[in-house]
Amino acid sequence: MSELATTAPPPPLRLIRRSRTHGIEVLSAPDGRKDENQALDIVQHLGRGVVETAKDGSRLCLGGGSTPLEVVDTGDWRRRSLPDDSSGCERFSFSPRGSYLITWQRPSPDQFPDGSLRCWSLTDLSLAKAFHCKLLNRGGIDATLAWSGDEKVAFHSTTNTISIYDGSLREKLATIKCDSLKAFSASPGMIPYGVAAFVPEIKGRPAQVKVYQFPFPDDSDGQTCAKSFYRAQDCKLTWSPHGHGVLVQTHTDVDATGGSYYGGTGLYLMQSTPKKKGEQAFECLVPLPKEGPVAAAEWEPTKGKEFVVIAGSIPPAAALYNLEAEQIYAFGNAHRNVICWAPHGRFLALCGFGNLAGDVDFWDRNKKKKIGSVNMPCAVEYGWSPDSRLFVTATTAPRMNVDNGIHVYRYDGSGPLSTTKDRDPLFDCFWLPGVTDDYPDRGVSPASKARMRAAPKPEPAKGAYRPPGARGLKGGGSLASMIRAEREKDKGSSGTIRQKKPVGPKLPVGAAPEAGPSRNARRKEAAKKRKEAEAAAKALEASIAAKAPPPPPAKDVATMAPDELLKEQKKLKKKLKQVEELETKVAGGLAPSAEQREKLARKAALADELAQVEARL
Incomplete structure (x- = not known):
């Protein structure tokens, strides 16, 4: 077969x-092969409430209201109910492979003495582990309790600590100490398992993101990479699918530069594994495709x-x-x-x-x-x-x-x-x-290429109404109207074009006009004038450099605070722009004054100062 x-x-x-x-x-x-409008037929009705799905689609969880949570297997739509105390559950989520269901309810010492963050094994709907949790982190359950991609390791965050458990949550394997921990994210990759932790700005100290690996390398706490930066009150951590790196997207409520009403943003890349043993993994500020918010x-x-x-x-x-x-x-x-x-x-x-x-x-x-x-x-x-x-x-x-x-x-x-x-x-x-x-990876089909070729081109957008004068018709102020008026001036009352008198000395009747310089002579004259202009420009630059006063002492960039660095960067950029505009005017024939010559001579020093300031940011 x-x-x-x-x-x-x-x-x-x-x-x-x-x-x-x-x-x-x-x-x-x-x-997708038919072009007509097709109805979405109902395959199954699951009732009411809120629904969550496993990442592989093998299971659904239905909840909400006063009824217990129900787990639905999508293969045969078989339903199973959790215990009665799962009713009124506010948050629930599946583990990466759908083996566990995590639920969170409002803490109640009488109803949940072991904790209100509970993990259920979906093999037999038994309670695997419970944790005390008054409030979930901003990212929900995944920012409080998360598994690795293969579900062999689980991470649970508490105050200043990330605890590492085996996949069944029966045994604690290790602990990561991280003071002032605000958020963490577990890598979806396999061994070595990664986790990123975010510490916000506190009392003038910069924010930090630290990347750890488990199992820990020899004689270390597992930290493989760390990045410090200012202007980071909150942070979004996004791992690559196989755990090669994490994107760190920072955010502040107020943009210190004044460039955005919605606050400031930044984007950094941190790799999880160092290239050489004993070194820190690669990290950098991502160069944005265009200056502005991310x-x-x-x-x-x-x-x-x-x-x-x-x-x-x-x-x-x-x-x-x-x-x-x-x-x-x-x-x-x-x-x-x-x-x-x-x-x-x-x-x-x-x-x-x-x-x-x-x-x-x-x-x-x-x-x-x-x-x-x-x-x-x-x-x-x-x-x-x-x-x-x-x-x-x-x-x-x-x-x-x-x-x-x-x-x-x-x-x-x-x-x-x-x-x-x-x-x-x-x-x-x-x-x-x-x-x-389970599905083949298919490219663009020939039918799609034919649709692209046959698709009508979009019509040009219709602009606002413009009067005839603004559209180049008679009586308007457009270029065509001005040319038409100029032509009419050269016409007499009968409409014939008036002949213009020749320019130059009047010659005797029958005398031929004197021949002008040849084309080659005109080329040589133009080249001579060009060389003279270049020599004059070089002489002007040399005189400016010779007469320029010594530059003022540069500021100590190393002692500047972040706000001072931003102000200095803005001021230096403004000065450089003024110098470039002045150079354009001098090239156009402007004779610079003594003060303007001093500005031109300061261009190189200003560029060096700007580079030092931007290196500190």
Whole structure:
């Protein structure tokens, strides 16, 4: 029997929809090969409440209200209920492979004497471990209790401590001491296991992010990399899929430079493993594609050695980087603020959602080519299907209480293949996750290329009304009107063009005009004048340098505070800009005064001072 005959078909694609009237429903996905509008058929009705899914899509958890939590196996839709005291649970989440369910409830010494953060083994629905937890960290359960990607190690954060347990939470293996710990993030990779810890600014001390590895290297506390920086009140830690590195996106409520109303941001890259034993792992400030705030930064989901950054003032720029923070490709400037990778890492959607107009560009990362663009207005939730062939957007409440609905597009933005309008409030819509290896990694199909060629070109945007005079018609002030008026001046009353009198001395009748200099002579004269001008410019520069007074003593950069460094940087940039403008005027023929010559002579010293200040930032 052939290999094709024994290969099982990939699992069907499913959408999860949650609304007020119909509750939680499982919907079938549209067929991406058909062009007509297709209905989303209901496959399963799961009742009401809140739903969470495991990362591989093998299980669902239903909760909310006064009923106990229910675990649903998506293979046969079999339901199992947790004990009665799981009712009223406020937060719940699955471990990376769906082996455990973590729940959190309001602390109650009488009801939960062992702790209100509880971990349930989904093999037999037994309680594996309980922890005391008054409040969850800002990142939720994953920022308080997290597993490694293979679930062999678990990390639990408390005050100034990260405890490391075995995967079943039965034995504590090690402890990481980290004073003033505010947040941590566990790497999804395998051995060696990584964890990043964030310490904010405290009493003038800079903020820090520290990266640890477990098992600990010999004679060390496991720390492999550390980075200190100012202007970091909060931080987002994003690990690469295999744990090669972590992106550190910092944020402050107030931008010290005054460049942004929404506060200051920064982006740093920290690798988890040093290149040589005994050395610190690589870390750096990521060079942004455009100066300004960082809108988004996301890792490529398969190999995890590349990431995309959107940053800069409106319109921001997007670029692709490698693991050394070197720019590989620039996507250009556009009104985009969201990065959405397809699960296979081949397709990439750069979106302008939120307070932007909803324009989305679809790219083929392998060929570095744009494959489509579409406008998806009012999108609140969005995401790729597990097979990387469909893209869904949904307008949901409470962000948008009108025009709630679901739209499904192809991977190149063509469609929509399905449009569903919901009259009642729609709260959630997302794909049921799946295992990427169950679906083939397919490129752009010939049908998509034919659609791209046949797609009508967008019509030019219609501008505001302009009167005839502003459009170059008679009586206007445009260039065409002025040329037309000049021609009319040269015409007599009969409309014939008046002949202009020749310029030059009057010659006798019959005498031929004297011949002018030849073309070669004119070239030589022009070259001579050019050399004279260059020599004069060099002489002027030499005289400026000779007569320039000695430069004032430079300030001691090493003793400056961060705020003073920013002020000094701004002042030096302003002075350099004035010098460059003055050079342009001198090149145009301006004779510089003594004060202006002194400014020109200070250019090199100003550039050196600016480099020293920026090196300290």
